[in-house]
Amino acid sequence: MKITEKDVTYVAELANLELTPNERVRMLHDLNSILEYIDRLNQLDTSRIEPMAQVADRYGVEAPENASRPGSDRFAYATRDDVKEGLRKSLPHEDAVKNAPETDGTFFVVPKVIER
C-alpha cells in the first residue's frame, strides 16, 4: 500500500474534493493499484535525462533553422506586440456573467468567505 486513508483525505482537501465514504474506499483501492503499475518507471535510470514539459521543444529536430536559434527565439512567432485591447476586445460584461450561477449583474456572488 503506497497510499493510506489519511493520504486520501489530505489529497482530497488539496483538490477541493469532499468524496463520499464509499468513494474514499474505492479511491484508496484504485489509486494504490494504479500507482503500483506506475512504479515500473523506476526500472529506468533517468538521472542524466532532461525532463520534457512540452512538445514544441522537439520541433527543432525537423527544422534545423529553428534548432540553431537560442532559447525562446525559437518561439518568436508566438509573441506579439503589446496592444491596449489585446487580440480582440474583452467579452462584454453581460456575456461574461451570463453563465454565472449567481450574480448581481456586476459581480459574481459567492457565500461568505470565512476561514475554517
Next chain:
Amino acid sequence: MTASTAPKASHIESVRSAIAERRTTAAACAEEFYARIKKDDAEIGAFLTLCEDRAFAQAARIDKIAAEGKPLPALAGVPVAIKDVMVTRGVRTTAASRILDNFVPPYDCTAVARLEAAGAVILGKLNCDEFAMGSSTENSAYHPVRNPRDKTRVPGGSSGGSAAAVAAGMAVATLGSDTGGSIRQPASFCGVVGLKPTYGRVSRYGLIAFASSLDHIGPFANTVKDAALVLQTIAGRDPMDSTSADVPVPDYVTDLEKPVRGLRIGVAKEYFGSGLGAEVRAAVEAAIQKLADLGCEIVPVSLPHTEYAIPAYYIVATAEASANLARYDGVRYGFRARGARTLSEMYRQTRDGGFGMEVKRRIMLGTYALSAGYYDAYYLKAQKVRTLLARDFDEAFTKVDVIAAPTAPTPAFKLGEKMDDPLAMYLADVYTVTANLAGIPGISLPCGKSREGLPIGLQIFGRHFDEATLLRVAAAFESSRELP
C-alpha cells in the same frame, strides 16, 4: 442526389458537388441527416445537443451562394458534428459533465469556426467520456454510446460519439479530441478513419482543456481523403493559441495522389508483443504486407521505451488535468451546489456533485503526483521518461518515413466489461498514448474485421508536421483494399 436516395456513407465531395450542381440543397441535406439522427440515435446515443437553428441558418447561406451560381467553399453544405469538448457560441457545451450541464459558451472554438467558415453545417454536439477522460464513452454523465457495428459493444473513447456518428451515417465528418488515443481508438472500434495531427498543427483555442501538453483536435471521416480535407480546413497558426505552430500547411489532398513506392515503413516489435490480440495481429500484419506489395520498403525499428508509455502518460495527463480542472468551482459558470455556508464548502460540494468518479480519480492521482514530497518521484520522473519516448521516435524516423502499428490491442469490447477496473481501461490506450507524449501525428483506418465482424484499425505514425506522408500511405492502403 435527392434526399431519399443519398448514400448512407456520404463523402464531402459528393455532398458539395450535389449542392453546386443544384441536385440538392444544403437545407435538404441537413434535414435528411436530422431525420436519420432522430430515427437512429435514440439507440446509439451519439448526440448530446442538436443545434438546428444554427445549422439551417448556415445551410441557407450556402444555398444562397449556390443559387447565385457563385463558387462554393470546400466544405459547403457538408453536415458535420462536434465533440462536446469544443465550445460553440450560443450552443450548450457540457464536456459530458454535470458540472457544465447548463453552460452556453460566449465564443467559438477556432477549429469549429474554421469548419463553418469553409461552409460546413454543424448539426450538433457529440457525446464523449466526461472531460474526455476514458476509453469507452461510458464515463459520460449523460448516457453511454453504443457501437453502431455491434450495439452490445462500446464505440471506444473518449470521442465515442464522434466515431459512432460517422459510422452510423449521422454526419459526414466530425471533430474529436485526442489526449491519449481518444480519436484513433474509437475510429478503430467503429471502423472509420480518425486522425490526430501533430501537436501545434491545429489550434486548441476553445477546446476544454484536459491535459494541455497532450490535447489535440482532429477529424473523423469515412475516407482518408475526407479526413485530409477537414484537416486542411482546421490546420494552421492561430494567434489565439500560442502553442499553435507557425508551420506552412501543405495541400494534403493533392499530395494524396503521389506514389508511395520506395517509402520506408517502420515496424516496431514493441507494438506486436504478448498483449496484442491474435486477430488484430493478423489483420495488421496483412496490412503491412499490402504496403510492401505497393512498393514500400518494410524496415524493422525499435521503440524500446514503449512499455513505459502508459505509466508516464497517466502521471503527466492527470497532473495537468488536476490543474486544468481547478477552474470548475461553481463561481463563474456551470453547476453550483446549493446550501453551502462558506466559500470553501461551496467549492467542495460543487466539485463533489459535479464531477463523476473517473474525473475525481484523475484529479486525485494528479494532485498526489504534484504534491510536496512526491513531485520528483512521479511528475519529474514521468517527464524524463517522456523525453526517452520522444527520442525513440526521433531515432526511428531517421530510418523510416512512417511507422505502422495496431491502433488498439483488441476490437471493441462489451459495454460494462472494463468499468470496474480503471487500470484495464487505461491499457486500451497502450498503442496510442506514445504519439501524444511525443507530439507526432497518427491516423487510424480500417484494415479488416474480426470473426465476429468487428472492425480492426491500422495505425500509422508520421514525423512532426508530416501529416502529408502519413495521409498518402493511408490513402494508398485504403484504395488497395477497395480493389477486387
